[in-house]
Amino acid sequence: MKSSLRSIGDTAARFGLKTNVLRHWEDVGLLKPERDGAGRRRYGDDDLVRIAVILRSKAAGMSLEQIAVLLDDDHGPQRHRVLQEHIAELDRRMEEMRRSRAMTLHAFKCEAHDITRCPHFRAMVTDVLDGSGTWRSMEPSQALP
The missing domain is CATH 1.10.1660.10 (Multidrug-efflux Transporter Regulator; Chain: A; Domain 2)
Structure with missing residues (x-):
């Protein structure tokens, strides 16, 4: 056909x-x-x-x-490397999404007037504060005003 x-x-x-x-x-x-x-x-x-x-x-x-x-049919070994790197990146992004979801759920349920003062909420961003966490920085076009 x-x-x-x-x-x-x-x-x-x-x-x-x-x-x-x-x-x-x-x-x-x-x-x-x-x-x-x-x-x-x-x-x-x-x-x-x-x-x-x-x-x-x-x-x-x-x-x-x-x-x-x-x-590209000519990039068999390179294809596997690119796919492995992409899988690792997806895993990293999924972990960040999991953390973001947990943080959002806590913020939704938290009764603190200022969420940034809540000790449990603050604990969720300690890795960002101490520089040990990984996150993707926002591109200038994505930055909030």
Whole structure:
């Protein structure tokens, strides 16, 4: 069964993307859509799978460089290294989420007027205060006013 080919506009719309995103991913080597006689991009089923993998991987925090290794047939050993590093990063992020959840639940239930004065709440951030905790610093664009 032959896959049906889709235009860049239809493909982008299917995933809620702008067409320039698909063009960029092609520029960096993540996508290689077919071209028709007029040179227009035509996306097949395999391209759609690659786009879905890219979107899911980006949502999980992978960079385009990491995704390129994941999708490249020539990077077997490098792929395992990148995936191991990503698994470690996911584990770290999940631990931070677990801590954040516990802290939020405590804050929700705590009767202290100023939550930062609550000894139990303060104990949850001692690793940050003493510099032993790990956390991802916010990018300037994410900083609060």
